[in-house]
Amino acid sequence: MSSGSSVQVKSAALIPPSDPTQTHILKLSAIDSQLFLRFTIEYLLIYRLNGEEKEDIIGRVKAALGRALVPYYPLAGRVRARPDGSCLEVVCRGQGAVFIEANADFTVSDFEKAPSYVTEWRQLLALQVTDVVAGAPPLVVQLTWLPDGVAVGVGFSHCICDGVGSVEFLNLFAKLAAGGTGTGYTTATSRQVVSASTNFKPKPVWQRHILDPTPFNKQETKSQHLEFNRVTDLCKFMTRFTPDQLTPTSVTFHEWQINELKNSIISTSQLKPNSVTTFEAVSAHIWKTWAKALNFPPSQTLKLLFSIDIRNRVKPSLPTGYYGNAIVLGCAQTTARELTEKPLSYAAKLITEAKNRVDDNYVKEVVNSVSLNGASCVPDQVGVLILSQWSKLGLERVDFGMGRPVQVGPVCTDRYCILLPVHDHNRSLKVMLAVPSLAVDNYLDLITAVQ
Incomplete structure (x- = not known):
């Protein structure tokens, strides 16, 4: 059509x-x-x-x-x-x-x-x-x-x-x-x-x-802001992601599959049961799968970028109803070899650490940095998978008088990975991501092979 x-x-x-x-x-x-x-x-x-x-x-x-x-x-x-x-x-x-x-x-x-x-x-x-x-x-x-x-x-x-x-x-x-x-x-x-x-x-x-930028007590060692660091392109990364070379995919993770991912992470780490979030488990699996399917050079630096809501991470908290951009980018970073060869718990740990880095001081550093440097503070695209969590926004409850939506998604499915709610299954997630067409079959085999 x-x-x-x-x-x-x-x-x-x-x-x-x-x-x-x-x-x-x-x-x-x-x-x-x-x-x-x-x-x-x-x-x-x-x-x-x-x-x-x-x-x-x-x-x-x-x-x-x-x-x-x-x-x-x-x-x-x-x-x-x-x-x-x-x-x-x-x-x-x-x-x-x-x-x-x-x-x-x-x-x-x-x-x-x-x-x-x-x-x-x-x-x-x-x-x-x-x-x-x-x-x-x-x-x-x-x-x-x-x-x-x-x-x-x-x-x-x-x-x-x-x-x-x-x-x-x-x-x-x-x-x-x-x-x-x-x-x-x-x-x-x-x-x-x-x-x-x-x-x-x-x-x-x-x-x-x-x-707005404010004076604050800078720590002796600044936080890591990996999202803005440039990395070496070892594989002509961006040429693989032009829209005409991408095939959109949609994969649903049901509760039992998400629990399998969590159990896999816990079994190869020191983490306690119930300590791994759904976001950490699913995003780690997506990131690792994506890297495997695209067969990057082993030493290629890869990043997972995702938005972190700072409304309750800054001091004082932002007022209820603040509808501006109250987000900073979390960034997990490693090499293709480490991401694909190490257990899933390795990727999950990097994601957890990226989330935990974001506190009041971290946010102030970002605000001051983007205020001073403006255009130069742009995340590098090389080696990057961007993930956006729409599953927690409440889109599935938006009712214009016609009942709740039976499907929620992006207008265009592209190289941004989006986590979505699933109609009538509040513990399930849909993952939409466009993958380079040459790798799409491999990606789909790997992403659905939950172990």
Whole structure:
């Protein structure tokens, strides 16, 4: 099936906040402004139709978007670089988010497996924002009618919010569209529904100045920030990851398989039972499998990068409702030989250590470093596998009044590895990753061979 012929856009419109909002310019934090975050977080949520008229669904979803943009009005603004080049800022004039309606001949079951190629589902979020600081809208929503369901594609500028923040907005947006089921929500009148945005918990908090550079007591030895270190390319690494050479994969790990991985780690380490997290076990297995399948030179340095939420790792903790980028990159690093030849517990230990390095001091070092060095503080791509944990965000609970989504995933499955929730199986995980086509069969054999 060709994505170019399978999706037809019916209409596109700008949806401004439904009530007047402040007109001003808001400064983004140093973490928000990093070069490697200047892309769009793109979610794809698949729902089954419930018999409701399409016009009614469209009407309430569009209205809810306008209402949700009142408390989250920066998402209706436009991002630009500050005149002094120090960081980014948002010009807030109620410009609006983009809402697109489309039709497609995909079916719900098409999303149970990986797409055939990286961009097969690209048109399910047809407005692709490639430069978020060139005046593009930071929020795009597309509702695409399928023969037996509906696909909701949502794109957020990563400069304005991280995964946690984006899903907090989605929860408000969805509850308003559904007419509300929680505190402060009611279907009685539109006025009462509008009031939902003021009663929604958590209330959105801007306060990006909290993550501005601050003086702090530097330790005698600085923390390791391996994510920014350059490594030698021994294998023309990036040429292996052009989109046309990648094949998307989708593998589900059920609870028993995850427990097998944990037991394997515990049996070859000094760790106590129940001390290995699902993230550590699964990400270690993915990283090791990926390295084996791609057959890197033994001395090639490899890194696993993953986001670490710092909301409760800084002192004081960030306020509830802070929806900016409250993340730093965890980095596990080793050589291809060590990663592939040593037990799985070795990779898990590196991941645990990377998580444990991130404390208040570590975060302050990152903030100061990206503030001072800006463009030069960009993670090197050579030898890198980037893993993003969407399974803990709550995407599987986002209900626009059509029930919970039956599939959750990225719009494009590429060289970023994404951990996803599985419908009706809260202890399972789906792993989506595009692998160089020449290695995909080997990867799939290895990733499913849980021992």
